[in-house]
Every structure is written in C-alpha cells, then in structure tokens.
Amino acid sequence: MSRGRITGLTVSDVRFPTSLARHGSDAMHPDPDYSAAYVVIETDAPDGLKGCGLTFTLGKGTEVVDKDLDEIISNFRGFYRQLTSDGQLRWIGPEKGAVHLATAAILNAVWDLWAKQEGKPLWKLLVDMDPKQLLSCIDFRYITDALTEEEAYTILQNGLVGKKEREEQMLKHGYPAYTTSCAWLGYTDQQLKQLCTEALKDGWTRFKVKVGANLQDDIRRCKLVREMIGPENILMLDANQRWEVEEAIEWVAKLAEFKPLWIEEPTSPDDILGHATISKALAPLGIGVATGEQCHNRVIFKQLLQAQALSFVQVDSCRLGSVNENLSVFLMAKKFQIPVCPHAGGVGLCELVQHLIIFDYISISGSLKNRMCEYMDHLHEHFKNPVVIVNASYIPPQAAGYSTEMKDDSVRKYQFPQGEVWQKLLSERNIQLK
Amino acid sequence: MSRGRITGLTVSDVRFPTSLARHGSDAMHPDPDYSAAYVVIETDAPDGLKGCGLTFTLGKGTEVVDKDLDEIISNFRGFYRQLTSDGQLRWIGPEKGAVHLATAAILNAVWDLWAKQEGKPLWKLLVDMDPKQLLSCIDFRYITDALTEEEAYTILQNGLVGKKEREEQMLKHGYPAYTTSCAWLGYTDQQLKQLCTEALKDGWTRFKVKVGANLQDDIRRCKLVREMIGPENILMLDANQRWEVEEAIEWVAKLAEFKPLWIEEPTSPDDILGHATISKALAPLGIGVATGEQCHNRVIFKQLLQAQALSFVQVDSCRLGSVNENLSVFLMAKKFQIPVCPHAGGVGLCELVQHLIIFDYISISGSLKNRMCEYMDHLHEHFKNPVVIVNASYIPPQAAGYSTEMKDDSVRKYQFPQGEVWQKLLSERNIQLK
Structure with missing residues (x-):
C-alpha cells in the first residue's frame, strides 16, 4: 500500500524577523521572531512523494528513517511512544519542552506524508478513519483515570451520527474564526483603530486584545476596541501568563465592564490549581478562563479539565505531540463538555490546526457553540497551500496533506543563519555567525 | 569586591557510558548513559578564578559574558528572570525541559564562582547569608498564592534560632543518606544480595528498590531486600513514572507487606491531581508518595504541596533553576511542613545537592525527622572534590565552591563525541559522527 520507503529526514531552521514591526508582541514576548523547525521526510517513491512537518520554534532530527510509512502507521501508538519515551532523551522532557516540540515536527511530517499518500487533506483523512483506527494512533498513558479507551470509542461512535451533514456544512460555510491581528500589545491606539475598522469591514465579529503590561493602558485599549466593535461582537483578552493568581483576579475584574468572553493565559501555564482558583473567582462576572498554547502535554490538559480550571481549551497543533496527542485532548474535552478553541498564529499554526x-x-x-479558531494574518504567504478565510471562517483545505509544505523559495531565504534575509539582518546588526 | 570580570563561557558535552553495566536502569530508562553539560565561566582574575556548573544531561550557552559577578549577584532575582524569560527562548520552555536545564547549568557555574570568590563551600555561603540577601536570589513569580516574600522572610528569621548548633552537628555527623546503588532494575538477584550485604556492612540503613516493570519480580525483589535488611531498616520503592493512577494504587498495595516508607514517581511527574489521588489511597497503608526529580519548576512543587499530593519532596539540584529556584521550594516545603529528601545520583547530583x-x-x-538525601556510588571519581560519605552520611564539603568542578582529564576523555572513550565505543559500534 505504501509508495516508497522513507529514505531521509532533513531539518531546516526557518526564521521570520517578525519582531521588526512588533507583530506578535504581547506582555511576555516583546519582540518575537516567529520561527519554524521545518522537517521534510523524503521517500524513494518515483513521484517524489514527501512529507512536510513543522513545529513552531525548534526542531531536532531523530531516528525515523529506513522505515516505510506502513510500519509507522500500523502501530502509530507504538511509534509515538518510541519517540516520547526514548531512554536517552526523555530526561530533558519528558513530553515537554524542546524534545516534545521536536516530536511534533517529526510526527507532523508523518501525518502529511500519510495524507498525501491517501490523496486527501488531513482533516478528511481523519474524518474517513473509523473509530478503532483513530484510537490506534493515541497513547492513553497517564490519562486513563480521566478517559479510557472504551469511553473514547463510544464518543467516536456517537460522532458518526450526522457526520455527513456536518462535513457538508463545513465545506459550505467553513469553521468560525476570530482575529488576534488587530490588537498586539506593541501597536499604537492609531494602529488599533485602523485595524479594527478594516477587520469589521472584512466581516470579523470576534476580536482578541493583548493585555497585562499596564492596567491603565488595558482599560483604555479595551474601551476603544469595545466601542469600535459594538456590544454584539465578541471580545477576548489575553495576558500571556503575566500575572500572579490573585493579581489576575483583581486585574480582570477591573476589565469586566468591557464584557470579555474569556481571559487567556492569566498565569503560569503549569498552574492547574491557580487556573481553577481564577476560574471560580471570575465565573460570577461571566468571564471564562482559557489556556493551552503553552500547556505541554495531555497530562496538563487532563488536570485542567478534572479541576474545572477552564472554560475554553486552546490546543496548539505543534506543542502537543502532533495529531496523535491532539486527538486525546479533543476526546477528553468532549467528555468534560468544554469547547476547544485552538491556538493559532505563529508560523503555520493556522495552516495546521x-x-x-x-x-x-x-x-x-458536533457543535459550534462557544467555539472558534484563532486567526492571525501573518506569514501565510510562505506556504504552498495557505489558509483560505471567507467571511471570517476557515474554509476546509482541499489539497492533499497537512498544509505544512513551505515554498522552496521561503525556506531558502529565511533559513537561519545562511538565508539571504538573515545574512542581511545579521550584517546590519554586525553579528557574525559561523 | 569581585575579582576579575567574566570573560567567557564554555560548554562541554561530557558523557559516561553507564549503560554498559546497566547502572541506572529502571522501569523507564533501561540503558541510560549518564551525561553532563559542563559549563565553565572564565574570568580575567590573575589567579585564574573560574566557576564550574553542570546540569545532568544537556546544556546550552547563553549571553552571560562581559558582566562581572557583582552585577549578577547584586540583582540575582533579575538575572534569573532574564535567563528564564528571554523572549526568544521561553517558547520552548517556559521554565521547563532543555532551556531550563541550560539555565541551571549556567547559574550553577555562577554560584560556584561566587562561593569560590568568598572562599567558602556553597552550603556555608548560604548559611552565612542574611535572610534578605537569600530572598533577593529568589524569583517569587507564580508562587505568591502559596508563599509570599514576607512569609519566606519569617521562615528564615525563625531559622536563625539554633543555627550554630545545627552547623556544628552537621560538621560532626553529616547529613543522613540512603542508597539507591543496591537494587537497580537491571541487576540480578545475585547482584542484589551481594550489594545489600556489602552496604549493610558499610553501615547503610536505608535502601531504595526500583520497581514497576513486572509485579512478580517486584514482589520477589522486595521480599529479598526486606529479608536482607531486616524489619528495622528503611525500604523505599521507586517506579520511575511507570503506572497509570489506578494501576499505581493497586500495584503498590500488593507491595505493602514489605513496609516501604514511600513510593517514588508512581506516575507522570506532571500529574499533580494523580499524585494527590494516589497519596490519599495509600495513606491508610502507611505508604507516602514521593516525587520531584522530574518536576520541572517551582510551580509544579507549589501545586503538589497545595494539593497534599506528597509526603516527601525530592528536589533535583539541576532540573530546578539552580540554587535560586531550589531555595523557593525548600521554603514552600517548610511552610507546608513536608520534608525535603533530595534526588541525587546521575552525574554530580550528589556533589551539588x-x-x-x-x-x-x-x-x-531545622529537623532530620523523615529526612535523608539520596546517594549513588557512581562517577564521583571524575570530580575534583567528590562527596565524602561517613557512616551513611554526607560530610559537609570544605573546599570553596559548589563541588561542581570536574577533573580536566575526565572532561577530556569523556567529552562527546571527540573524547577517547567515545571514539573507542563509537568505532566498536561502527558509528561515524562528524
């Protein structure tokens, strides 16, 4: 069934100097350069079949060559475990930080390869898989006290009802999105107004504002945005982990008059009990707690759900261990009846998620209630199949694969440090790299 | 006050092929090669003053040169925050995994440098610091809901009472240790018996046994060790994260007859709520829960304490962000009245902790009740000032510094991959590295 054997794996360090215009600036990251570890899995198939994976920020090769795809996907759970439990590597994780991001990059390339081989976009590959096959991709280690494999099976079986109609609905209308592009922390009020005006014209109805550096600034900016978008549209806040637990409660209470739907990342992403405390305190104000882009694995999400610490689950396609681990979080969220509103942006995160x-x-x-997917309007031009947004919704991709493949030209130009963009910037900054 | 300005920082990848004899084998790491990222901070002081730091496993350089030590230690909290909150690096953490281990390596070298400059062993430098100065080294971010700076100050003030007597007691008798060296998972029963016999002869009274791979093996091995050491000596179990939450409870219940003091790492180190469930279930059997060697920062320890998930806190000198973050965990443990029994072993962890x-x-x-520090008898010979164990106790080091400095010859021989030990092993394994 598989076309060709895997013959090699290459990793490129692709970086975009987004900090130059303060895109992406928030209360904890004043000047990020969005970067991707870009993994290409090559095969010896005559048609040049290849799988492309990326993780937002960092990557590392691992011994996955000299297998064919069937060997991997016929025991995908085992392959996942092999990568995450490597006896010589797990000390620097386990299942967190740099090694876990590297796992995601590699597995994303495997999923891209698989979908391309089947000639389907990844979402369709998943939709067409039967429940048993989906479950065989998931490592249930450390989550069986919250979700057993049997419960997951029942959820997927129940999901078969009305599936065809929902697929048609998606193809017609797409999945609702919200925009983060109007209100980065480093933008001036003038920029903010202009970007809100344009976004409203383009049909956006859901807006996120970065907060957390200065309360008076936050009040002014939230007031401004709420006035711009009116009472009916949705406003969300994002503090990027800036606060202590008590501080978060006090600060957000002072922004309650602007009726935000959620406060995102109020404190450390590791602080399950802290998020539970904040959730409980803000519930009477009608403000939910959201987090997830820096929650490093399914064990953290499991506990956030068990502790009733969240109203919105924000998975990240590249921080979790690829599709495999995301599947486990989607299933737990379903069981706990908490909507998933994925994190996106960065480099390629919209394309993937x-x-x-x-x-x-x-x-x-099976529901769109309280659900939407983040959108950011940067860096899509570097992908062969960039996202298509129509009427503030993600239109399901049609090209085979996981939308992970970058344009050759972009990889060449932005590769760090040898790409021409970086050579120029580094020489301007008088930095000499080997 | 400072002697010389910091002029450079070098990192060596030093690895020891411990897997060859199954030293260190447990239920999750069948064949570890214990390794150290070894950081040397050089100064231009005429006497060649240098600080040596290491983290067990992995390291990475960072921009800390061209400062002098006083600049760092006069705002140590700020320097800690600068390393852990770097806007371009924190995405692959934050404060966890590879970047946090790198932070530890660098800060360990700074502490070594500081102690050498003061001409004191690190423990004595800390003992002689006044409460305010100690607090100025700690970043309280994300823990103020559990421990405020004021509470920490009170704890340190109270600690002044009887300090002198306790210092004399330590110098005379040392700090009680337990041994992990008798019962690695990969050892045969024969080895186990022989090592227990020798350890008893050497005065050891506290023994840890690795468990978790096979219940029948565990029963046989625990029975054997308990018979060897008798009913009065202390037995501890370590599962190295092998189990699900429910599985841990059932498995350990079947080993209760051997009267273990604790079960260590029963499940994922990220699972605070899981550890709380296990603690509650095992309390009636008189078995405590211990964890910490893979708990990645103070936020995890905070929650383990808040959730009453632990009976023993096992800090790791290199996984936490050096002395600075360890201080915060010691202070929280004191407040929550849970004993700290540090993790050690690996490479240099005994020397540091x-x-x-x-x-x-x-x-x-101020107490030794239910307290002891892990000891493992490997790899000490590579350090200039190896630990001194007398009567199963750690005797306080006398040499100035943090005991982090390795012998030049060891660094040269074991550096990966160019050291002669690795060149030989790699050529035997027919592996060609650049």
Whole structure:
C-alpha cells in the first residue's frame, strides 16, 4: 500500500524577523521572531512523494528513517511512544519542552506524508478513519483515570451520527474564526483603530486584545476596541501568563465592564490549581478562563479539565505531540463538555490546526457553540497551500496533506543563519555567525 | 569586591557510558548513559578564578559574558528572570525541559564562582547569608498564592534560632543518606544480595528498590531486600513514572507487606491531581508518595504541596533553576511542613545537592525527622572534590565552591563525541559522527 520507503529526514531552521514591526508582541514576548523547525521526510517513491512537518520554534532530527510509512502507521501508538519515551532523551522532557516540540515536527511530517499518500487533506483523512483506527494512533498513558479507551470509542461512535451533514456544512460555510491581528500589545491606539475598522469591514465579529503590561493602558485599549466593535461582537483578552493568581483576579475584574468572553493565559501555564482558583473567582462576572498554547502535554490538559480550571481549551497543533496527542485532548474535552478553541498564529499554526478543528466538529464535538479558531494574518504567504478565510471562517483545505509544505523559495531565504534575509539582518546588526 | 570580570563561557558535552553495566536502569530508562553539560565561566582574575556548573544531561550557552559577578549577584532575582524569560527562548520552555536545564547549568557555574570568590563551600555561603540577601536570589513569580516574600522572610528569621548548633552537628555527623546503588532494575538477584550485604556492612540503613516493570519480580525483589535488611531498616520503592493512577494504587498495595516508607514517581511527574489521588489511597497503608526529580519548576512543587499530593519532596539540584529556584521550594516545603529528601545520583547530583540539603537543615527545616538525601556510588571519581560519605552520611564539603568542578582529564576523555572513550565505543559500534 505504501509508495516508497522513507529514505531521509532533513531539518531546516526557518526564521521570520517578525519582531521588526512588533507583530506578535504581547506582555511576555516583546519582540518575537516567529520561527519554524521545518522537517521534510523524503521517500524513494518515483513521484517524489514527501512529507512536510513543522513545529513552531525548534526542531531536532531523530531516528525515523529506513522505515516505510506502513510500519509507522500500523502501530502509530507504538511509534509515538518510541519517540516520547526514548531512554536517552526523555530526561530533558519528558513530553515537554524542546524534545516534545521536536516530536511534533517529526510526527507532523508523518501525518502529511500519510495524507498525501491517501490523496486527501488531513482533516478528511481523519474524518474517513473509523473509530478503532483513530484510537490506534493515541497513547492513553497517564490519562486513563480521566478517559479510557472504551469511553473514547463510544464518543467516536456517537460522532458518526450526522457526520455527513456536518462535513457538508463545513465545506459550505467553513469553521468560525476570530482575529488576534488587530490588537498586539506593541501597536499604537492609531494602529488599533485602523485595524479594527478594516477587520469589521472584512466581516470579523470576534476580536482578541493583548493585555497585562499596564492596567491603565488595558482599560483604555479595551474601551476603544469595545466601542469600535459594538456590544454584539465578541471580545477576548489575553495576558500571556503575566500575572500572579490573585493579581489576575483583581486585574480582570477591573476589565469586566468591557464584557470579555474569556481571559487567556492569566498565569503560569503549569498552574492547574491557580487556573481553577481564577476560574471560580471570575465565573460570577461571566468571564471564562482559557489556556493551552503553552500547556505541554495531555497530562496538563487532563488536570485542567478534572479541576474545572477552564472554560475554553486552546490546543496548539505543534506543542502537543502532533495529531496523535491532539486527538486525546479533543476526546477528553468532549467528555468534560468544554469547547476547544485552538491556538493559532505563529508560523503555520493556522495552516495546521484548521484541519484538527474541522475534524473535531465533524467527528467529535458536533457543535459550534462557544467555539472558534484563532486567526492571525501573518506569514501565510510562505506556504504552498495557505489558509483560505471567507467571511471570517476557515474554509476546509482541499489539497492533499497537512498544509505544512513551505515554498522552496521561503525556506531558502529565511533559513537561519545562511538565508539571504538573515545574512542581511545579521550584517546590519554586525553579528557574525559561523 | 569581585575579582576579575567574566570573560567567557564554555560548554562541554561530557558523557559516561553507564549503560554498559546497566547502572541506572529502571522501569523507564533501561540503558541510560549518564551525561553532563559542563559549563565553565572564565574570568580575567590573575589567579585564574573560574566557576564550574553542570546540569545532568544537556546544556546550552547563553549571553552571560562581559558582566562581572557583582552585577549578577547584586540583582540575582533579575538575572534569573532574564535567563528564564528571554523572549526568544521561553517558547520552548517556559521554565521547563532543555532551556531550563541550560539555565541551571549556567547559574550553577555562577554560584560556584561566587562561593569560590568568598572562599567558602556553597552550603556555608548560604548559611552565612542574611535572610534578605537569600530572598533577593529568589524569583517569587507564580508562587505568591502559596508563599509570599514576607512569609519566606519569617521562615528564615525563625531559622536563625539554633543555627550554630545545627552547623556544628552537621560538621560532626553529616547529613543522613540512603542508597539507591543496591537494587537497580537491571541487576540480578545475585547482584542484589551481594550489594545489600556489602552496604549493610558499610553501615547503610536505608535502601531504595526500583520497581514497576513486572509485579512478580517486584514482589520477589522486595521480599529479598526486606529479608536482607531486616524489619528495622528503611525500604523505599521507586517506579520511575511507570503506572497509570489506578494501576499505581493497586500495584503498590500488593507491595505493602514489605513496609516501604514511600513510593517514588508512581506516575507522570506532571500529574499533580494523580499524585494527590494516589497519596490519599495509600495513606491508610502507611505508604507516602514521593516525587520531584522530574518536576520541572517551582510551580509544579507549589501545586503538589497545595494539593497534599506528597509526603516527601525530592528536589533535583539541576532540573530546578539552580540554587535560586531550589531555595523557593525548600521554603514552600517548610511552610507546608513536608520534608525535603533530595534526588541525587546521575552525574554530580550528589556533589551539588549535599550543599543544598545541609543548608536546608541548618537554616530552614531545622529537623532530620523523615529526612535523608539520596546517594549513588557512581562517577564521583571524575570530580575534583567528590562527596565524602561517613557512616551513611554526607560530610559537609570544605573546599570553596559548589563541588561542581570536574577533573580536566575526565572532561577530556569523556567529552562527546571527540573524547577517547567515545571514539573507542563509537568505532566498536561502527558509528561515524562528524
């Protein structure tokens, strides 16, 4: 069944100097350069079949060559375990930080390869898989006290009802999105107004504002945005882990008059009990707690759900261990009846996560209530199949694969440090790298 | 006050092929090669003053040169925050995994440098610091809901009472240790018997056994060890994260007849709520839960304490962000009245952590009840000032510094991959590295 054997794996360090215009600036990251570890899995198939994976920020090769795809996907759970439990590497994780991001990059390339081989976009590959096959991709280690394999099976079986209609609905209308592009922390009020005006014209109805550096600034900016978007549209806040637990409660209470739907990342992403305390305190104000982009694995999400610490689950397609681990979180969220509103942005995160959330709607959640997927309007031009947004919704991708493949020209130009963009910037900054 | 300005920082990848004899084998790491990222901070002081730091496993350089030591230690909290909150690096953490281990390596070298400059062993430097100065080294971010700076100050003030007597007691008798060297999972029953016999002869009274791979093996091995050591000596179990939550409870219940003091790492180190469930279930059997060697920062320890998930806190000198973050965990443990029994072993962990636990006794905990520090008898010969164990106790080091400095010859031979030990092993394994 598989076309060609895997013959090699290459990793490129691709970086975009987004900090130059303060894109992406928030209360904890004043000047990020969005970067991707870009993994290409090559095969010896005559048609040059290749799988492309990426993780936002960092990557590392691992021994996955000289297998064929069937060997991997016929025991995908085992392969996942092999990568995450490597006896010589797990000390620097386990299942967190740099090694886990590297796992995601590699597995994303495997999923891209698989979908390309089947000639389907990844979301459709997932939608067409039967429940048993989906479960065989998931490592249930450390989550069986919250979700057993049997419960997951029942959820997927129930998801078969109405699936065809939901798929048609997605193809017609797409998956609802919200925009983060109007209100980065480093933008001036003038920029903010202009970007809100344009976004409203383009049909956006859901807006996120970065907060957390200065309360008076936050009040002014939230007031401004709420006035711009009116009372009916949705406003969300994002503090990027800036606060202590008590501080978060006090600060957000002072922004309650602007009726935010959620406060995102109020404190450390590791602080399950802290998020539970904040959730409880803010519930009477009608403000939910959201987090997830820096929650490093399914064990953290499991506990956030068990502790009733969240109203919104924000999975990240590249921080979790690829599709495999995301599947486990979608299934737990369904069991605990908490909507998943994925994190996106960065480099390629929109391209990837749209597949997951469209699958979630069609095969797991079956609901759009309180659900939407983040959108950011940067860096899409570097991808062969960039996202398509129509009427503030993600339109399901049609090209085979996981939308992970970058343009050759972009990889060449932005590769660090040898790409021409970086050579120029580094010489301007008088930095000499080997 | 400072002697010389910091002129450079070098990192060596030093690895020891411990897997060859199955030293260190447990239920999750069948064949570890213990390794150290070895950081040397050089100064231009005429006497060649240098600080040596290491983290067990992995390291990475960072921009710390061209400062002098006084600049760092006069705002140590700020320097800690600068390393852990770097806007371009924190995405692959934050404060966890590879970047946090790198932070530890660098800060360990700074502490070594500081102690050498003062001409004191690190534990004595800490003991002689006044409460305010100690607090100025700690970043309280994300823990103020459990421990405020004011509470920490009170704890340190109270610790002044009887300090002198405790210091004398330590110098005379040392800090009680337990041994992990008798019962690695990969050892045969024959080895186990022989090692227990020798350890008993050497005066050891506290023994840890690796478990978790096979219940029948565990029953046989625990029975054997309990018979060897008798009913009065202390037995501890370590599962190295092998189990699900429910599985842990059932498995350990079947080993209860051997009267273990604790079960260590029953499940994922990220699972705070899981550890709380296990603690509650095992309390009636008189078995405590211990964890910490893979708990990645103070936020995890905070929650383990808040959730009553632990009976023993096992800090790791290199996984936490050096002395700075360890201080915050010692202080929280004191507040929550849970004993700290540090993790050690690996490469250099015994050399480092002895300083911390001796300081903890003298200046914070003031008690030896239910307290002891892990000991493993491997790889000490590579250090200039190896640990001294007398009567199963750590004798306080006398040499100035943090005991982190390796012998030049060891660094040269074991550096990966160019050291002669690795060149030989790699050529035997027919592996060609660049």
